[in-house]
Amino acid sequence: MTYLNALRCTQCGKEFEPGQLRYLCDVCSRDYHPGMPLKGILEAVFDYEGIRRAWDEYLSAFPEACEQQKMEELCELFSPVAKEHYPNLPVGYTPLIECANLVAEPLYLKFDGVNPSGSFKDRASHLVVAEAKRLGIREIVAASTGNAASSLAAICASAGIRAVIFTPAKAPIAKLVQIRIHGAELHKVDGTYDDAFAQALEYSATRECLNRNTAYHPYTIEGKKTAGLELFIQLKKSSGLHLCAHRRRGDPGRYAQGFQRSEGSGTDRKAAHSGGSASREFRRHQLLSGNRILPGC
Numbered sequence: 375m376t377y378l379n380a381l382r383c384t385q386c387g388k389e390f391e392p393g394q395l396r397y398l399c400d401v402c403s404r405d406y407h408p409g410m411p412l413k414g415i416l417e418a419v420f421d422y423e424g425i426r427r428a429w430d431e432y433l434s435a436f437p438e439a440c441e442q443q444k445m446e447e448l449c450e451l452f453s454p455v456a457k458e459h460y461p462n463l464p465v466g467y468t469p470l471i472e473c474a475n476l477v478a479e480p481l482y483l484k485f486d487g488v489n490p491s492g493s494f495k496d497r498a499s500h501l502v503v504a505e506a507k508r509l510g511i512r513e514i515v516a517a518s519t520g521n522a523a524s525s526l527a528a529i530c531a532s533a534g535i536r537a538v539i540f541t542p543a544k545a546p547i548a549k550l551v552q553i554r555i556h557g558a559e560l561h562k563v564d565g566t567y568d569d570a571f572a573q574a575l576e577y578s579a580t581r582e583c584l585n586r587n588t589a590y591h592p593y594t595i596e597g598k599k600t601a602g603l604e605l606f607i608q609l610k611k612s613s614g615l616h617l618c619a620h621r622r623r624g625d626p627g628r629y630a631q632g633f634q635r636s637e638g639s640g641t642d643r644k645a646a647h648s649g650g651s652a653s654r655e656f657r658r659h660q661l662l663s664g665n666r667i668l669p670g671c
């Protein structure tokens with residue numbers, strides 16, 4: 375059982391049944407062409423009242439629950455895929471380390487390097503692979519410059535699912551090795567990430583597979599939000615300044631989404647940090663959410 379009600383277009387608000395494989399809004403994505411920012415990205419809509427009731431009941435029934443148990447419960451309540459479909463890997467629930475005497479204000483580091491492939495991206499890959507298992511799909515394709523690809527390759531290997539990766543030929547050699555070690559099929563594209571992205575779309579359009587391209591499949595966003603949910607438990611709140619290193623896509627927005635889900639009303643003050651090259655989609659999402667975007671440092 376899940377509390378997922380629908381997938382909603384972030385542009386026009388049209389809602390879709392979540393039971394079947396779906397990527398973008400069929401109306402807003404008509405204008406999309408490879409190389410452009412994605413249009414009609416979908417976000418999950420949950421039964422928030424149902425989750426609130428279930429969460430309150432859990433806290434009443436288990437007042438002595440430890441931090442780890444609370445994180446697992448909250449992430450499960452906000453998962454769009456039932457727990458039984460997830461590969462049996464230790465993804466998420468990562469440590470929060472306090473850095474004493476480093477700066478005047480309390481500073482904590484969320485250590486996602488302990489995930490199976492050493493990356494934050496495992497959160498999204500874990501959920502996407504669970505969704506593929508739920509749908510009975512045996513092949514997943516993705517475009518990536520490195521971390522998302524090696525993450526998908528590792529988690530697919532654990533679930534016995536074939537992974538097909540399109541990556542720019544100039545991707546870091548360590549990542550290419552990691553992808554191959556896990557047995558994924560690797561296609562090096564003579565071009566940019568956008569070219570690899572387009573080739574992955576072309577590949578999945580003609581095959582019975584699932585495409586894990588970031589933001590193209592809505593669960594790549596849903597998977598990463600678990601980091602924000604965990605911080606809500608670990609910090610006992612979602613307020614404060616959150617710093618997130620990233621390259622070009624909306625990873626800080628995924629954290630913010632977790633904060634918003636855990637707070638429910640989204641009225642708590644939040645701030646996210648961009649590395650200075652945030653995508654238009656991320657900036658729009660942050661500004662609509664009342665968050666601040668700070669210049670790179």
Ligand SMILES: [Zn+2]
Nearest residue numbers: 383386399402
């Ligand atoms: Zn739409």
